[in-house]
Amino acid sequence: MKFTNGFWLLRREYEPTYAVEYAGHETENEDLIVYAAAKHIASRGDCLNIGLLRITLSSPMEDVIHVEITHFDGAAGKPVRPFIYPAPGKISIREDEDTLTYESGAAKAVINKAPGNWCISYYHNDRLLTRTDYRNMARMWNRDTRESYMVEQLSLGVGEYIYGLGERFTPFVKNGQIVENWNEDGGTASEQGYKCIPFYLSSNGYGILVDTLGEVSFEIASEKVEEVQFSVPGETLGYYVIGGEDPKSAVSRYCELTGKPALPPAWSFGLWLTTSFTTNYDEATTSSFIQGMADREIPLHVFHFDCYWMRAYTWCDFIWDPDTFSDPEGMLKRYHDRGLKICVWINPYIGQKSYLFKEGKEHGYLVKKTDGSIWQTDFWQPGMALVDFTNPDAVAWYQGKLRELLNMGVDCFKTDFGERVPVRDIQWHDGSDPVDMHNAYTYFYNKAVFELLEEEKGKGNAVLFARSATVGGQQFPAHWGGDCSASYSSMAETLRGGLSLSCEGFGFWSHDISGFEQTATPDIYKRWCQFGLLSSHSRLHGSDSYRVPWVFDEEACVVLKEMVELKCRLMPYLYQQAVVSSDTGVPMLRPMFMEYPKDRTCLTLDLQYMLGDSLLVAPVFQENGEAEYYLPEGTWCNLLTGEVKEGARWYKDVFDYHTMPLLVAPGRILPIGSCGEKPDYDFTEGVTLAVSYLKDGECAEVIIPDQNGKPQMYAKAVRKGQKVTVTVEDGTENWTGKALWDKDALIEKDGNCMTITLSEGK
Numbered sequence: 083m084k085f086t087n088g089f090w091l092l093r094r095e096y097e098p099t100y101a102v103e104y105a106g107h108e109t110e111n112e113d114l115i116v117y118a119a120a121k122h123i124a125s126r127g128d129c130l131n132i133g134l135l136r137i138t139l140s141s142p143m144e145d146v147i148h149v150e151i152t153h154f155d156g157a158a159g160k161p162v163r164p165f166i167y168p169a170p171g172k173i174s175i176r177e178d179e180d181t182l183t184y185e186s187g188a189a190k191a192v193i194n195k196a197p198g199n200w201c202i203s204y205y206h207n208d209r210l211l212t213r214t215d216y217r218n219m220a221r222m223w224n225r226d227t228r229e230s231y232m233v234e235q236l237s238l239g240v241g242e243y244i245y246g247l248g249e250r251f252t253p254f255v256k257n258g259q260i261v262e263n264w265n266e267d268g269g270t271a272s273e274q275g276y277k278c279i280p281f282y283l284s285s286n287g288y289g290i291l292v293d294t295l296g297e298v299s300f301e302i303a304s305e306k307v308e309e310v311q312f313s314v315p316g317e318t319l320g321y322y323v324i325g326g327e328d329p330k331s332a333v334s335r336y337c338e339l340t341g342k343p344a345l346p347p348a349w350s351f352g353l354w355l356t357t358s359f360t361t362n363y364d365e366a367t368t369s370s371f372i373q374g375m376a377d378r379e380i381p382l383h384v385f386h387f388d389c390y391w392m393r394a395y396t397w398c399d400f401i402w403d404p405d406t407f408s409d410p411e412g413m414l415k416r417y418h419d420r421g422l423k424i425c426v427w428i429n430p431y432i433g434q435k436s437y438l439f440k441e442g443k444e445h446g447y448l449v450k451k452t453d454g455s456i457w458q459t460d461f462w463q464p465g466m467a468l469v470d471f472t473n474p475d476a477v478a479w480y481q482g483k484l485r486e487l488l489n490m491g492v493d494c495f496k497t498d499f500g501e502r503v504p505v506r507d508i509q510w511h512d513g514s515d516p517v518d519m520h521n522a523y524t525y526f527y528n529k530a531v532f533e534l535l536e537e538e539k540g541k542g543n544a545v546l547f548a549r550s551a552t553v554g555g556q557q558f559p560a561h562w563g564g565d566c567s568a569s570y571s572s573m574a575e576t577l578r579g580g581l582s583l584s585c586e587g588f589g590f591w592s593h594d595i596s597g598f599e600q601t602a603t604p605d606i607y608k609r610w611c612q613f614g615l616l617s618s619h620s621r622l623h624g625s626d627s628y629r630v631p632w633v634f635d636e637e638a639c640v641v642l643k644e645m646v647e648l649k650c651r652l653m654p655y656l657y658q659q660a661v662v663s664s665d666t667g668v669p670m671l672r673p674m675f676m677e678y679p680k681d682r683t684c685l686t687l688d689l690q691y692m693l694g695d696s697l698l699v700a701p702v703f704q705e706n707g708e709a710e711y712y713l714p715e716g717t718w719c720n721l722l723t724g725e726v727k728e729g730a731r732w733y734k735d736v737f738d739y740h741t742m743p744l745l746v747a748p749g750r751i752l753p754i755g756s757c758g759e760k761p762d763y764d765f766t767e768g769v770t771l772a773v774s775y776l777k778d779g780e781c782a783e784v785i786i787p788d789q790n791g792k793p794q795m796y797a798k799a800v801r802k803g804q805k806v807t808v809t810v811e812d813g814t815e816n817w818t819g820k821a822l823w824d825k826d827a828l829i830e831k832d833g834n835c836m837t838i839t840l841s842e843g844k
Contacts, residue, residue, distance in 0.1 A: 083299040083313050085222050085233065086306075095226045099133035099153060101219035104195045107182060112173040114139040114184045118219065122198045133221065137202075142322070144171030144187030145206065145335060148293070150320040151232055153221040157317045162295045162518035164280075165525065165554035166339055189325040204288075206325030211288040212236040218309065221317070232319035235309040236290065243285040243685050244302050244310060245673065246585035249277040249551075249563065251575040254582060254673070254688035256282065256302045263298035265501040265521050265550055269599075270566040270575050276501055277551035277561065278521060281336060282310065283585040285675060285685050287328045289336050293320030295525075295552055296518035315517075328679045330668055333587050337667025341557040343589040344532070345664035346545040346619075348657055348762040348789045349423055350494070350560065352383025353646045354547075354621035358628055359388050359598070364406045365413050371630050372420065378632070380643045381650060381759045385417060386425040386496060386547075386621070397463050398428055399436035400483045414491030421760070424492050425547060428484070429499040430527045434458065434465025438483065442467065447476035452507045461502070468503065471526035472519075473511035481534040488538050497531050500524035500550035524550035532558035542790055547592070547621070556667070559590035560619045568597030570703045573610055577701065578688050580617070581673045589663030589670055592619035601627045604634040605705050608641045608739045613701040615645035616693055616744065618660070618670040641739050647758030652697075654753035654765035654786045659694030661791045670694055678714045681730075687712060690743070696750040696774070697721070700743035709743050710734045716748030717775035719822035726775070726823045746774040746822055751784040751799050751808075764788075766795040766813040773808065773838065775823045776801040786813065806838040 085096050092098060101118035108115050120133040138150040174185040182193040194201040194215075201215035218235035238244070244256045251270045252259060261273075268274025280292035282300070292298050292312055301311040312321070324339065326332030337343075355371060357363045368385065375382045393403045402410040414424055432438050432448065442448040448456050448467040458465050470476045484495065503523045508516040528548050535544035548561045555561070563579050566572040576593045583591060595614035596602040601624070602610065611631075614620045622629040631638035649656070656670070663670050672692040674684035690700035690711050698718070700711035713729035720727070722741045727733060735743070746752050756768030765786050776782060778801055786795040795813025799806055806827075808819045811834070819836045821827045821844075828839040 083231065084301065084305050085231075085313075095224050097223040097225055099135065099221040099223070100217045101135050101137070101200045102216065103198050103200050104193060105134060109175060112140070112170075114175050114182070116182065116193055118200055135219065135221065137219070139184045139191055141170060141173055141186035141189075142166055142168035143339060144169070145189045145325045146339060147184065147186055147189050147191050147204065147323045148320060149191070149202075149323065150293070150318065151219055151234065152318045153230070153232065154317040162514050162522040163293060164291065164295060164340060167341060169338070187325075189323065191323070204323045204325075206288060207327070211284070211286060211323065211325065212238070212290075222313070229315060230317055231313045231315055232317065233311065233313040234319060234321065235306060235311045238303055238308055238310060239286060241682075243675075244282050245285070246279070246281055246283045246289075246582060247300060248275045248279040248586060249579045249583035250275055251579045254578045255686055258304050259302050260304050261300040261302065263292075263300070263521070265503075265524065265552065267499070267501045270564055270572060270579060275579075276549050276564045277555065277583060277588075279551070279553055279586045280312070281553065281586055283329055283332060285329065285679065287326045287332055287679065289324040289326070289332045291322040291324060291336065291339070291553070293322065294518065295522040296515065296520070329585075329676050330679070333585065333676070334666045334668055337556065337587040340587070341554045342667045343556050343559050343587070343664050344536075344544065345542055345660060345791045346559050346590055347543045348653065349383055349760075350545040350619060351653060351656060351660070352620070352650065352761040353381060353615070354384040354386055354425065354619070354623075355382055355630070356386035356621065356623040357388050357390070358624040358626070360390070360626050361628060363390070371628070372417070372422070374630055374632060378639045378643065380631070380639060381646045382422065383760060384423045384425055384493075386427070386623070388427045388496075388623075391426055395433055395435045395464055397433050397436070398431065399433075399438055400428070400487060411490050418491060423494065425494045425496055426487060426492050427496045427498055428531075429497070430469045430471070430480075431463055431466045431499065431502075432469060433463035434467070439465070439467060441479070442469065442476070445475065445479065446511075447473060447479050449504070450509050452509050457504055457508060469527075470511045471523065471530055472514055476511070477530045481530060484531065484534055485538060488534075493539070494535060494545050494547070495531055496547040497528050498549055500527050521552045525552050525554055528555060528558045547619075551588070556586065556588045559588075561588055561591050562619070562621065563591070563593040565598045566594055568600040568602035568606060570606060570609075570705075572597055573606070573613065573701070574689060574703055577613070577691070580671055581688055581691060584669035584671050584673060584676070587667040587669065589667065590618045590660070591669070591671055592617050592621050594623040595621060596624065596629060598623065598625050600625075602634070604638055607631070607634045608638050609702045611638070611642050611645050612742050613699075615649045616697075616699045618656070620649065637739060644740060650758045650761050651755045653761045653763070654755045654769055655694065655696065657765065657789075657791070658753075658785055658787050661787050662694070664791065674712075674714075681714045683712055684714060696747050696752055698743070698745040698747060702737055702742055707736045707738060708734060709737060711743045713745065717823060718745040718748060719774055720745050721752070721822070724825060746772070748775045749777075749780055749782050750774045751782045751797055752822075753784055753786050753797070762789055767816055769795070769817045771797050771799070771808055771810075771817060771819040772822050773799045773806055773819060776806060778803060804840045804842075804844070806840065808836040808838065810834040
């Protein structure tokens with residue numbers, strides 16, 4: 083929201099109360115409360131007829147400072163705050179003649195006490211992150227509407243870029259954009275987002291989380307080009323300054339504060355195939371898809387039934403359509419016998435024709451209006467209502483219906499929707515603010531389903547396919563990118579959305595391979611298969627047409643088979659990266675700047691990414707097979723072609739459908755598994771330790787986990803001159819090694835030690 087008219091003027095309707103001058107402080111426990119007057123106080127009379135802002139500094143955990151700005155403290159309502167996991171550290175408050183310092187770990191806020199020079203500067207390890215100073219912090223009063231807004235503006239450094247704010251399909255770098263924090267079902271081709279998160283990440287290695295799940299408007303170098311502005315309705319605004327050594331550490335600390343992703347089961351990393359959205363299907367149809375994949379030797383691991391597994395008009399009643407599926411339990415057993423896991427589509431909306439509507443109405447499980455009646459709409463399902471997940475009894479009721487499906491043989495759920503949440507004349511069971519609940523709803527919805535899966539399947543065996551999210555939603559993986567179209571432009575915007583979401587600590591992300599809307603050309607289908615199988619989770623899904631590869635062309639079957647087998651063989655590496663994501667919050671799909679923050683070329687790249695710390699992926703976005711991509715400094719090896727390329731430069735190459743830019747970073751050990759048929763196997767048995775380029779004296783290490791994410795095998799490679807020594811601890815002796823940059827190297831193995839003698843000049 084904009085309040086100014088250029089640099090000099092305010093918009094006519096706004097009356098400001100700015101923080102202009104330090105006006106005293108006090109302490110309360112470990113909190114520092116600072117007051118800021120709205121004008122320079124030259125005499126006692128200046129204290130009359132002005133506003134006074136109260137700024138409270140606290141710390142929920144080390145290296146994080148919470149700032150709360152309050153104008154009037156009597157505002158009513160029960161706000162819904164982000165879901166925070168505090169771990170308080172040591173706090174220090176110091177004062178000298180000119181400054182007041184609040185310190186938490188390596189983070190500190192320094193308040194300038196000089197008259198007329200209001201400023202709070204935020205540091206991490208004595209490195210300035212950002213600051214708020216004269217006429218940045220304010221309360222804005224709209225004379226026309228009689229509404230109040232609280233505003234903060236934080237400085238941007240020269241060359242500083244801002245990322246994140248949820249899954250955003252607009253340009254990856256947010257500088258110059260206006261972003262509204264309001265979940266919408268808007269597809270991938272608009273400025274709206276399914277996962278709106280009031281957290282932004284800076285290229286300078288810090289993050290800012292606004293302390294609300296309600297409305298937030300961001301002006302990122304778009305109202306004042308040297309600042310990020312954010313504003314909320316009301317009389318109070320809070321935010322967290324999250325310090326970091328670099329962007330990766332800031333994301334990790336953000337996840338410590340708001341929750342780390344659970345580790346999904348290894349089987350979920352395989353290929354998911356769906357019935358598609360509005361297609362006609364029955365058991366004969368779905369069985370023909372499964373058999374068709376088997377006939378073409380394409381590994382398939384999860385089969386998903388989308389919405390029409392239930393009868394029309396009854397979504398959701400969680401009852402299999404008896405006219406289409408006469409023996410659902412038997413069908414699920416037959417599919418399990420083929421080695422498949424089963425996913426079914428659900429959402430939190432209850433159509434009036436569903437028998438659940440009557441139950442929910444009788445017991446008070448549905449969201450109500452302020453007059454006590456049930457909120458209903460014909461938008462989506464006739465007369466549909468909404469489950470009130472702030473009611474513990476409603477949660478238990480909803481979970482009970484899903485438990486029946488799990489007992490029948492369902493393994494996981496696609497938790498669709500969660501964005502269409504009403505705010506006008508609404509009352510929630512627990513009294514939550516209706517506007518704040520609009521975004522918060524998805525957290526309660528996905529939490530209820532995920533916790534049921536953990537209860538029934540056990541921790542480590544729960545996985546969702548969720549569309550909507552907010553702060554903390556990263557705890558309930560995985561997420562997918564919503565309704566994209568079958569075009570290269572939409573494929574690129576989908577990647578931008580995933581990169582943006584990764585800046586919020588969402589470790590596990592997917593998308594509809596070949597696009598949801600329309601039907602892709604064979605060319606786009608094959609290129610999207612490459613991209614999709616090099617994402618953490620991989621799903622073939624569409625709207626009104628099937629996505630099995632043979633409806634495109636026979637080469638599509640070959641490409642899909644190759645990519646699924648490649649992903650399965652990469653599971654020793656991918657699952658260890660999944661463990662890292664779960665342990666630290668650092669996502670599997672990473673923007674280039676997150677892994678290479680000191681390379682300025684990487685700061686704006688959005689058509690390539692790192693999949694974990696070792697694999698660079700650059701999807702092909704051109705029909706002619708041309709890909710333009712950048713390699714950071716070092717010697718890189720293309721895993722598919724064997725080509726060796728020097729970094730710190732751009733490349734433009736042409737690739738057929740069986741190759742693409744998939745490069746191994748220098749100084750790594752990439753473990754490649756022996757199984758190309760499934761993602762869940764013993765990752766150490768027959769593993770190949772592919773060593774990427776090592777400089778003389780350099781070493782690399784890798785840990786290979788078991789299917790529970792526990793370390794099972796440790797390997798280390800050290801180069802001395804023309805010899806690379808690879809040693810292994812624990813695990814199996816059935817392993818081998820190779821030097822990716824030297825195919826002619828001599829390999830000699832003795833037990834758990836291998837010597838690689840490099841060719842001359844290598």
